[in-house]
Amino acid sequence: MLDLYHHGSSVCAAKVRWGMVEKNLEFNARYIDILKGEQFDPEYLKLNPKAVVPTLVHDGKVVTESTLILEYLDLVFPEKKLTPEDPMAYVRTRFWTKALDEYLHLACGTLTFASAHRHIIRKKLTEEALAEFLASTPADSVTKDWAGRKNQLVAFGFEAPGVAEMVQMHDEYLRKMNEDLQAHRWLASDEFGLADVSLTPYVNRIAMMGMSEWWENGRYPYLEDWWKRIQAWPSFKSSILDWCPEDLTNDLMTYGSKSWSEVKPILGIA
């Protein structure tokens, strides 16, 4: 039995969900509302002491870390593998999953919190509940300094330290995606695979926040073409978009679109 603890606007949960659907794996979806603080429930902390989603429980075995969950699933259920066999395609895939874990994930989390999540949690929580929510984040969470960063992002938005650098870092990786997609049809080779599944939620996040101009108008044409093909992929909508509740989808678009005017100058878009 496979249980996946996840959330509708979690990028790393989305990549695991999509991977499982692509691998034809059935799972019980266990929803953890990370914008209401359900990740701090003592029972959930026993599974995931960092208080983050996703967490996979496979026949009682607990696996955390989204990249490792996908690697685990490819080992345990090799019938339809997402990881390429070709050594260079494998290396290019690992380049992307490593870049996500080391850099891009924090850049995306920072952008999302500064643009939208800071407003969304304020709508959901009273001042008192918000203070408790912020105080509950463990010292070692999304990153070793996430608790402090989250506090600053909620308080100051784009004025919080380091936000511009994170937006620029996000841009650096989108530019690199565009380059790789010029060299081959999908991210790691001419075949769709784990790199595409893993990076999609990060591009989708920008689109859901009304910021697709980031790659449009000739800025990143190969990325734009890939994104169109991803959106047309049969399981994309049901695995990624449909899990995000309607109010959250609307809020991401509303607050994200308003924040685009803050992001554009950082990217040098007129």
Ligand SMILES: N[C@@H](CCC(=O)N[C@@H](CS)C(=O)NCC(=O)O)C(=O)O
């Ligand atoms: N390295 C972890 C990161 C997990 C993570 O950052 N999850 C976010 C959602 S994408 C989360 O649960 N955040 C909760 C919070 O900020 O309190 C993984 O890949 O699984």
